Amino acid sequence: QVQLVESGGGLVPPGESLRLSCAASGFTLDYYAIGWFRQAPGKEREGVSCISSSGGSTYYADSVKGRFTISRDNAKNTVYLEMNSLKPEDTAYYYCAADLAETVQTMCASWRSLEVWGQGTLVAVSS
Numbered sequence: 729q730v731q732l733v734e735s736g737g738g739l740v741p742p743g744e745s746l747r748l749s750c751a752a753s754g755f756t757l758d759y760y761a762i763g764w765f766r767q768a769p770g771k772e773r774e775g776v777s778c779i780s781s782s783g784g785s786t787y788y789a790d791s792v793k794g795r796f797t798i799s800r801d802n803a804k805n806t807v808y809l810e811m812n813s814l815k816p817e818d819t820a821y822y823y824c825a826a827d828l829a830e831t832v833q834t835m836c837a838s839w840r841s842l843e844v845w846g847q848g849t850l851v852a853v854s855s
Contacts, residue, residue, distance in 0.1 A: 730754040730844060732824050737849030740814055744853075748809040750824030750846060757781075761829040762800060762807040765839050766820035766851075775836030776822070777809060778829070787832040791817075814853045821848040 736748040750762060763778035777798040778787045786798055797810040807824060825842040829835035835842070 732826060732844060732846035734822060734824050734846040734849040737822060737851045739852040739854065741855045742815055742853055744814055745810070745812045746814065746851060748811065748822055748824075748849060748851070750807045750809075752805045752826065755826075756802075757800070757805050757807065757826065758802050759828065760826040761832055761835050762798075763825050763827070763829075763832070763835050763839070763842070764798060764807075764809045764822060765825060765836075766818075766822045767848075768817075768820040771820075773823070773839050775839055778832035778836040779807060780832050785832050787836050789836070811851070814851075816853050818851060819853050821850050823848045 731753045733751050759781050761780050764776045765773050766776050767773040776789050779798045783800050795813045800807040824846045826844040827842050
């Protein structure tokens with residue numbers, strides 16, 4: 729069974745850090761670009777960061793550039809999102825998705841066309 733499982737979410741005060749993990753089972757991530765997306769209550773889902781299958785190309789939304797870092801460990805079949813200097817506006821459910829995308833920017837902008845998703849993990853930033 730093809731599955732993505734996110735973990736690492738939680739409640740933290742502003743300025744703190746979290747590391748999200750996206751672990752794959754039932755398939756290998758080696759050939760897939762992976763993206764992190766988030767959806768806050770009442771808002772549309774948005775692309776946060778995407779990474780190519782090799783890890784050599786990354787994309788970040790302007791709102792997280794300089795604070796978030798995406799990385800992957802294909803040996804562990806896992807992709808990570810390191811989130812630093814968290815802000816209340818980062819509060820959302822975070823989802824990872826896998827796709828045979830050719831460009832990471834396209835993947836992050838085209839979440840509606842993605843078919844393989846995890847169940848999500850909640851990140852809440854509040855004092």
